[in-house]
Amino acid sequence: MSTNPKLKSTAQQLALPLIVSVAVLSVFYFGGDAYQAFGIAAVDSTKKFLKYVLGIVAFVAVGLLLNRIVRLIVFEGIILSATGFVVPKLLSQITSLLIFIITVAACANIVFDQDLTVLWAASGVAGLVLGMALKELLQDVFAGIALNIDRSVAIGDFVQIHKAGDDKIVGQLLEISWRSTQIEDTNGEVISFPNSKFSSFTITNFSASKASGRSVSITIDGRVPTARAMRILQSATIDALTEVMGQYGSLPKIGIKAIKNDGVEYLINFESEYQHIAEATWKIQQAVILHLAKAGLKPAGHKTGEDPIADASFAAPDNARLSALISAAPIFRNVSAEDLALLVQHVRLRNIQADKVVVQTGEVGSEMYLVLEGLLYTSGGRAVAHRPSLPSILRPGDLFDAFATLLGNVHTTTVKTRTPSLICEISIAGLQELFNSNPEALNQVAKNLMEQDSKSGMIWDEERFMAMTAQMHHLFPPATVSSRSLQ
Structure with missing residues (x-):
């Protein structure tokens, strides 16, 4: 009987904190009987120290268990299967931080009998001071949170970013961390932007739709009948797109863009997922040249002398x-x-x-x-x-x-x-x-x-x-x- 590897890995990661939590809480439940079993019931100082140690261990184990449940079951299980999207690392890290803060506060109140009112007041003052000192960092953090909640872009999307008057940057979104967003551009270079700056860009998400429309133009001698030229161009385009993307469904649209001195310029309109556009474009150009050659034709150019196919039949192969x-x-x-x-x-x-x-x-x-x-x-x-x-x-x-x-x-x-x-x-x-x-x-x-x-x-x-x-x-x-x- 085969076991799901992911389920097995999740169980292994939850097992240790679960066992520790159950063991320590059992000791607290049985109280003095458990201490007597260790032979330390009469030693008050040791008992108090053991209480602190076991209390800290219990809260750490419970916090770790809760963090892994949220990450493995909620984020990587329920949310991933329901939406199909991977929860961004930043949200996972913020959730872990909140669980850690709650765990520390609960431990201080229950184990060490500390008044949380004083603790929260002190942390509020400290937070105000840190907020003034780390203003830009906090802007980046909250901008990153907004980007993850808004979900206008996701990890792995191909995007174009720019501001008015700036150069456009096209690439794949790699990561949105606490402070920065990373993009790998078309040259393979990784560029990092502060989250606050990235959120102010105009963003075009090419991956938001399944396919993007693109066009390739080619000029063919005007003596070739348009029906024949379109037939050759359509078959060449489908041939190229099938090679790049496998089975290609929709037919490319072929039209006349312009009539020039050296021939008729045809426009090939096709759809492709963004990651295939660059390869599809040059594959189409290559396929057009090959299909024209099989038909005894070639792309038109400026005539500089005798036309080698001037006497050929342009209506059909001779x-x-x-x-x-x-x-x-x-x-x-x-x-x-x-x-x-x-x-x-x-x-x-x-x-x-x-x-x-x-x-x-x-x-x-x-x-x-x-x-x-x-x-x-x-x-x-x-x-x-x-x-x-x-x-x-x-x-x-x-x-x-x-x-x-x-x-x-x-x-x-x-x-x-x-x-x-x-x-x-x-x-x-x-x-x-x-x-x-x-x-x-x-x-x-x-x-x-x-x-x-x-x-x-x-x-x-x-x-x-x-x-x-x-x-x-x-x-x-x-x-x-x-x-x-x-x-």
């Missing part, structure tokens, strides 16, 4: 770009450029809206797909022997599902669009034209298919390779005379 992307897919490695140029003539480009099914688990594979722009995701996959599984996210440049198409099998994973996407559909008819033109291309593709199988953990098996090649020849029967042999 045949040269398609050939380059297909040749980069592992399945078509070492297939000649001439063969791929022929294949590109038989592909079809498809614009698919977000959250649409591209392939369904259990359907017979009749096409394979190359992601050109956008993001897709997989779901409902099932493990199949000799078949590598698809990644959870499909990005530009990823090709799927070659195994189902080339071997005539069913799709083992459902693929849906996460964002509006542009995909290249490679059909069985197009592959048949390629293999009819050059039968050696089929053998090369079969070899690549087998190598992909080996990378998924399977050992190269020559017999299985021959069976796979035979299966492909059956699905793609060779023409009587290949077009390549006629040349």
Whole structure:
């Protein structure tokens, strides 16, 4: 039977003061009988001394027990579970101080028979003197108490503080102590402010809400259609935010900010928790560059000479770009450029809206797909022997599902669009034209298919390779005379 470690630790910390308190109070309860048991009933001076010692020990033990009950059970138990907030150290320390003062006063009155009226009067005069001498310190203490009670900020929050005309400081709140508040700024330096000064700042709490809105701008050549540009930017942004924060829910908003001489400036608006904003911003910029490159584009700049992509098709990838992307897919490695140029003539480009099914688990594979722009995701996959599984996210440049198409099998994973996407559909008819033109291309593709199988953990098996090649020849029967042999 397992024991809660926190509960065990709490019990251990309460045990000693509880045992001492019970033991000493038991001695007081039984009175003279207990003293006689120690053999000191007849010794008045010793009895009086023992009374003082036991009284002090009793009050110290009870005070310590009460302090730990408040800290461990009330603060770290009831309040933490009810509110979800850790009680600030300053409030815990003030509570401990009050318990200590009450314990000392009670001990003086009960054990030493002192009049508390005189004690409180003396402490009042002393407090007045100390208050005059420690005015600034007391201001800091009460400002710290106000900050903890107000709860406009909490330990761990990311805040921005400033006064009118002063520089802004951004960082994470580390601690609110008796006298000062500590903040770790974005450079990793710890800055301490007197509580009275910190409470007078204008404070922006970035952690008060779950997400903060931010924006990134990017300029793209004006010849690129806005729908295509927004599709690429949206998929790149979601790709980056998913990498930074895991599953990303809300879609970023893409809009046109300005039209300039060098292109159209787009604004990417996204939401992120404050601690992820810096990383998310540069990850988005990096992802935008990568997604544009996959589409054969790049951010616009001032034209200083010949435009290297001036003659390219900005509406969609041209045949040269398609050939380059297909040749980069592992399945078509070492297939000649001439063969791929022929294949590109038989592909079809498809614009698919977000959250649409591209392939369904259990359907017979009749096409394979190359992601050109956008993001897709997989779901409902099932493990199949000799078949590598698809990644959870499909990005530009990823090709799927070659195994189902080339071997005539069913799709083992459902693929849906996460964002509006542009995909290249490679059909069985197009592959048949390629293999009819050059039968050696089929053998090369079969070899690549087998190598992909080996990378998924399977050992190269020559017999299985021959069976796979035979299966492909059956699905793609060779023409009587290949077009390549006629040349």
